[in-house]
Amino acid sequence: MEIVVLGAGSLGSLVGGLLAGAHDVTLVGREPHVEAIEADGLEIRGEYDRRVFLRATAEGEGLAADCAVVTVKSFDTPDAAHVLATGEYGAVISLQNGMGNEAVLAGHHDTVLAGTATYGAVRREPGVVDCTGRGEVVLGAPGGGRSSMADRVGEAFRSAGLETTVAADMPRRLWAKLAVNAGINAVTALARVENGAVLEAPAEELVRAAARETARTARAHGVDLSNREAIAATERVADRTAGNESSMRQDVENGRQTEIDAINGYVVDRAEDASVAAPTNRLLAGVIRTWERGRKLR
Ligand SMILES: NC(=O)C1=CN([C@@H]2O[C@H](COP(=O)(O)OP(=O)(O)OC[C@H]3O[C@@H](n4cnc5c(N)ncnc54)[C@H](OP(=O)(O)O)[C@@H]3O)[C@@H](O)[C@H]2O)C=CC1
Numbered sequence: 001m002e003i004v005v006l007g008a009g010s011l012g013s014l015v016g017g018l019l020a021g022a023h024d025v026t027l028v029g030r031e032p033h034v035e036a037i038e039a040d041g042l043e044i045r046g047e048y049d050r051r052v053f054l055r056a057t058a059e060g061e062g063l064a065a066d067c068a069v070v071t072v073k074s075f076d077t078p079d080a081a082h083v084l085a086t087g088e089y090g091a092v093i094s095l096q097n098g099m100g101n102e103a104v105l106a107g108h109h110d111t112v113l114a115g116t117a118t119y120g121a122v123r124r125e126p127g128v129v130d131c132t133g134r135g136e137v138v139l140g141a142p143g144g145g146r147s148s149m150a151d152r153v154g155e156a157f158r159s160a161g162l163e164t165t166v167a168a169d170m171p172r173r174l175w176a177k178l179a180v181n182a183g184i185n186a187v188t189a190l191a192r193v194e195n196g197a198v199l200e201a202p203a204e205e206l207v208r209a210a211a212r213e214t215a216r217t218a219r220a221h222g223v224d225l226s227n228r229e230a231i232a233a234t235e236r237v238a239d240r241t242a243g244n245e246s247s248m249r250q251d252v253e254n255g256r257q258t259e260i261d262a263i264n265g266y267v268v269d270r271a272e273d274a275s276v277a278a279p280t281n282r283l284l285a286g287v288i289r290t291w292e293r294g295r296k297l298r
């Protein structure tokens with residue numbers, strides 16, 4: 001399969017690099033990362049030890065492929081949708097965290113798939129990405145139900161060795177992943193700890209409360225996600241990625257904008273729509289947003 005990965009940062013480099021073992025992959029990213037990959041290939045460290053050779057470019061316009069995998073941050077999705085609209089793709093799939101990405105992409109593309117990823121990835125230096133935890137990709141039609149394109153893309157991911165499930169209940173899966181990120185990301189970013197730390201007191205209670213509020217909000221919007229399932233999913237991912245620095249922790253440590261609006265902020269907004277209380281998500285979103293404002297004032 002011909003695959004373009006738009007957003008060759010931590011996750012995009014890892015997923016693109018693994019897909020390149022079985023497919024014709026082009027990474028779209030920034031300099032000097034893409035230049036290093038063009039010159040010497042991409043080194044995948046941590047859970048893997050391999051160097052892969054694949055195309056990499058900083059020019060995402062006008063490309064064509066069977067599938068485009070979107071791995072930019074959620075606040076860059078509108079720009080990514082415009083870039084992809086200049087090319088031709090059989091399907092566009094988001095592997096991003098946060099809610100709302102598929103709806104933005106669907107404004108520009110006919111066939112959009114939803115996806116979640118629990119692989120841990122950190123781009124260490126130009127041309128090098130660390131896999132800090134093997135996880136799973138789940139993908140399917142954004143509104144639920146079966147999709148032949150999802151089956152095709154899922155088979156392509158599996159044939160490259162990525163653990164992949166094609167799911168017919170993506171709305172539920174997206175809310176479950178939202179609970180995982182609402183629980184883990186802001187807490188690990190604020191406390192500057194690895195994901196495994198949220199399994200212990202005192203973080204444990206905070207993380208469970210954020211996941212529970214997310215599940216309650218999902219149910220208020222007609223999505224069948226129990227508190228127990230949301231907490232279990234959060235703890236399972238924290239355990240499997242115990243040594244990982246969450247993407248939000250990486251953002252805060254690098255002084256970059258976070259995805260708080262699409263994660264805890266989204267939970268707060270949807271909870272408000274349905275008159276559900278979400279005090280823990282509100283607090284976490286408020287503190288991260290305060291940090292983002294302070295960062296701009298400096
Ligand atoms: N890292 C992880 O372990 C995981 C991340 N995720 C999710 O995956 C998504 C990506 O996260 P992550 O990889 O950590 O983020 P990164 O910031 O490391 O990667 C995104 C990359 O995309 C680049 N980019 C943005 N727009 C464009 C564009 N138009 N053309 C080319 N490059 C572009 C960014 O460049 P610039 O820096 O210049 O903006 C950046 O290098 C997020 O939604 C995250 O929550 C999900 C699971 C695990």
Ligand SMILES: CC(C)(CO)C(=O)C(=O)O
Nearest residue numbers: 118120184241244246247
């Ligand atoms: C799976 C997890 C929690 C891995 O760290 C992630 O999604 C993230 O960091 O954003």
